[in-house]
Amino acid sequence: MERxxxxxxxxxxxxxxxxxxxxxxxxxxxxxxxxxxPRYRHGTxxxxxxxxxxxxxxxxxxxxxxxxAVAVPRGAGPMRLQGPPPDTxxxxxxxxxxxxxxxxxxxxxxxxxxxxxxxxxxxAAYVGLLAARSFGLARCWQATVLLRKRCDxxxxxxxxxxxxxxxxxxxxxxxxxxxxxxxxxGPATMGAVYPWVLLPRGFEKTxxxxxxxxxxxxxxxxIKRRDFVWNLAAEIATLPVSYHPAIWLLKRExxxxxxxxxxxxxxxxLLDRRDYARSIVRMAEFAxxxxxxxxxxxxxxxxxxxxxxxxxTKEPWLSSRFSGLRFxxxxxxxxxxAVAAGNSFLAPTHSYRMPGAAGLRPPPSxxxxxxxxxxxxxxxxxxxxxxxxxxxxxxxxxxGVPAVQES
Numbered sequence: 001m002e003r004x005x006x007x008x009x010x011x012x013x014x015x016x017x018x019x020x021x022x023x024x025x026x027x028x029x030x031x032x033x034x035x036x037x038p039r040y041r042h043g044t045x046x047x048x049x050x051x052x053x054x055x056x057x058x059x060x061x062x063x064x065x066x067x068x069a070v071a072v073p074r075g076a077g078p079m080r081l082q083g084p085p086p087d088t089x090x091x092x093x094x095x096x097x098x099x100x101x102x103x104x105x106x107x108x109x110x111x112x113x114x115x116x117x118x119x120x121x122x123x124a125a126y127v128g129l130l131a132a133r134s135f136g137l138a139r140c141w142q143a144t145v146l147l148r149k150r151c152d153x154x155x156x157x158x159x160x161x162x163x164x165x166x167x168x169x170x171x172x173x174x175x176x177x178x179x180x181x182x183x184x185x186g187p188a189t190m191g192a193v194y195p196w197v198l199l200p201r202g203f204e205k206t207x208x209x210x211x212x213x214x215x216x217x218x219x220x221x222x223i224k225r226r227d228f229v230w231n232l233a234a235e236i237a238t239l240p241v242s243y244h245p246a247i248w249l250l251k252r253e254x255x256x257x258x259x260x261x262x263x264x265x266x267x268x269x270l271l272d273r274r275d276y277a278r279s280i281v282r283m284a285e286f287a288x289x290x291x292x293x294x295x296x297x298x299x300x301x302x303x304x305x306x307x308x309x310x311x312x313t314k315e316p317w318l319s320s321r322f323s324g325l326r327f328x329x330x331x332x333x334x335x336x337x338a339v340a341a342g343n344s345f346l347a348p349t350h351s352y353r354m355p356g357a358a359g360l361r362p363p364p365s366x367x368x369x370x371x372x373x374x375x376x377x378x379x380x381x382x383x384x385x386x387x388x389x390x391x392x393x394x395x396x397x398x399x400g401v402p403a404v405q406e407s
């Protein structure tokens with residue numbers, strides 16, 4: 001149980017600084033690509049999201065099995081307590097034997113101590129938060145399954161069928177199922193292996209053929225990019241670090257640039273940019289009360305509709321050559337930050353603590369020597385303090401960590 005708590009504390013402490021560091025590198029790389037195509041910015045932020053979830057897990061995996069990380073004197077290098085922990089009962093008679101300390105290759109250099117109740121409280125709070133987030137993810141998946149079951153198994157109308165065939169041929173997709181439901185207010189897509197495009201009931205009657213092609217084209221752009229799969233994988237991968245505000249920021253930016261990337265794909269292959277922008281505005285009026293259900297991806301998932309319309313009416317991005325160079329620079333920045341963060345991690349522990357030391361008590365001081373009986377004994381007593389001064393002290397005067405001399 002102690003090992004589990006130490007592992008949870010290791011994950012929490014390292015995620016507290018590794019996640020914002022990698023997220024900041026991802027956002028900086030996205031800023032470097034501010035005039036590039038949105039798909040580059042989306043890829044950079046998605047990579048930062050997965051790395052933010054992976055690095056804290058690696059810090060737990062790199063901890064040595066068995067033993068507890070302890071602090072050692074400066075210059076002695078990282079050490080680890082080998083063997084069983086010493087007896088830390090203050091009522092125990094006599095001092096416990098000093099456990100052997102030996103260097104461990106790759107052991108963490110930073111050790112963060114937690115008081116016994118604080119370590120357990122943090123671990124318990126994190127487990128409760130993780131359980132709540134897991135329950136929320138399960139409810140979201142259940143809502144997605146129910147949304148799929150509530151769809152009407154009716155064939156699409158002639159206009160919707162023609163628009164679907166055109167969009168599927170344009171994006172090189174196979175057969176995509178079209179379903180109608182009253183549980184949504186705007187077009188959406190769902191499914192990883194067998195994707196569906198969901199349309200609200202009556203959507204085909206209230207829109208023209210051009211708007212219908214824009215809606216189906218946007219949803220099939222999500223299918224072409226496999227956005228549903230990436231979104232599901234991101235939600236599961238970031239579950240352990242879902243408490244961090246940096247993860248919330250990354251997810252918001254990912255949603256924004258995901259929709260922009262689909263807009264570019266539709267405007268490049270299917271419709272004119274300005275016509276597509278007008279269609280989005282009309283669909284937004286139709287779906288003014290849109291409420292997302294489950295993990296289905298809709299046209300208006302992000303909160304940057306005005307920015308999307310502005311981009312579609314202009315051409316602010318650079319050529320693909322310069323976009324590729326900036327994407328390589330952003331990827332290099334993100335990789336360097338991830339490598340640096342992965343090689344520097346902290347090892348917190350709360351186990352076997354004693355006041356003033358890392359759970360170790362020095363042996364009792366020997367009794368003072370008897371007074372010398374003759375001149376030879378006096379001369380030997382004078383040389384004894386010099387020899388004792390050359391040896392490292394067992395512990396600092398302030399009650400700090402005991403020094404250890406390696407054999």
